[in-house]
Amino acid sequence: MPIPTISFAPIFGTDDASRAKVVTQIRDACLKYGFFQLVDHGVSQDLFDEVIKQSAGFFSLPEDVKEKYNKDQDKFQRGYERLRAQNFEKRTAGDLKEGYYFGADLPLDHPRVVAKKFNMGPNKYPQEVADPEKFRETIDTYYSTMLSLAKTIFQVLCETMETSNEFMSEFLDIPIAILRLLHYPPQAPDASEFERGIGQHTDFGALTILLQDEVGGLQVWDREASAWIDVTPQRGALVVNLGNLMMRWTNDRYLSNLHRVINKSGRERYSVPFFLSGNPDFLVECFPKCADETQGPKYDPVTVGRWMEGRYADTYGTSKDKAFEELSSSESKAGMAQV
Ligand SMILES: O=C(O)CCC(=O)C(=O)O
Numbered sequence: 001m002p003i004p005t006i007s008f009a010p011i012f013g014t015d016d017a018s019r020a021k022v023v024t025q026i027r028d029a030c031l032k033y034g035f036f037q038l039v040d041h042g043v044s045q046d047l048f049d050e051v052i053k054q055s056a057g058f059f060s061l062p063e064d065v066k067e068k069y070n071k072d073q074d075k076f077q078r079g080y081e082r083l084r085a086q087n088f089e090k091r092t093a094g095d096l097k098e099g100y101y102f103g104a105d106l107p108l109d110h111p112r113v114v115a116k117k118f119n120m121g122p123n124k125y126p127q128e129v130a131d132p133e134k135f136r137e138t139i140d141t142y143y144s145t146m147l148s149l150a151k152t153i154f155q156v157l158c159e160t161m162e163t164s165n166e167f168m169s170e171f172l173d174i175p176i177a178i179l180r181l182l183h184y185p186p187q188a189p190d191a192s193e194f195e196r197g198i199g200q201h202t203d204f205g206a207l208t209i210l211l212q213d214e215v216g217g218l219q220v221w222d223r224e225a226s227a228w229i230d231v232t233p234q235r236g237a238l239v240v241n242l243g244n245l246m247m248r249w250t251n252d253r254y255l256s257n258l259h260r261v262i263n264k265s266g267r268e269r270y271s272v273p274f275f276l277s278g279n280p281d282f283l284v285e286c287f288p289k290c291a292d293e294t295q296g297p298k299y300d301p302v303t304v305g306r307w308m309e310g311r312y313a314d315t316y317g318t319s320k321d322k323a324f325e326e327l328s329s330s331e332s333k334a335g336m337a338q339v
């Protein structure tokens, strides 16, 4: 069974019955996969094409130019992430991808920056791309478009959980929200069987909206089938998935699911995830409705900022990650090597 494709059109309309249907579809997808593909979301194909084009333009620059923007030299986690810098499964030299990070573009004298809140600071925009102004305008437009869509999706998620959304304005007040350009070179035909574009992992924040090109390679773990399933690219669709914070809020009712990318296509692959994590000072704790009657909340309350800092420091994820443990044990049963 493929992950579901859901039309968002009724969310912008006035028919309550159609809206309720979408809410049910999204709830079911969150319970079973933590993933769905979203269509009729109102974002234009032209903007998708432009952001992929600008991204490809940057990644085609010489290595020494890209290195000028390396995020390891940046206090605010902005900029270039070199090929194989991240290593989720620790079975090869690292993930076969390079990236570039953007966030809320805040000036150095902004109170959140002065207070050293996680990920709050100015962006770095490369100047060596063909048209730096167009690059910046495209990134900024895409960022604000995704932020606004993420807020709407979040609101619908609150409806699926039948929880009050009074906390939303505080949660969404200058949120940690990260836009990541990704480039996956094709893997070599004789690559190790453990070669990954991005190794299996769960996302850290509240929700992710992913634009992928037509190349394919993204896979999601299906718990029931104990198998990886392809998230087949659909022109114009955005992939939406839940991050770890959503499991903490819902006491594990909703799934922040494992996913990975393996690019065996022989072609360059580009994708653009947008991660909404929330106000760094916001305290995420189990929704009262989700507390288990016998056991109570499974996770201690944590602020968004502390959680995100920990997860970035520990890019591999932690062994406390339920979905990861589940996969590890099922893979061991299937006789797959664990490192
Ligand atoms: O490139 C993709 O399709 C997935 C990227 C991803 O999972 C991530 O950046 O967290």
Ligand SMILES: [Fe+2]
Binding pocket: 201, 202, 203, 259
């Ligand atoms: Fe991810």
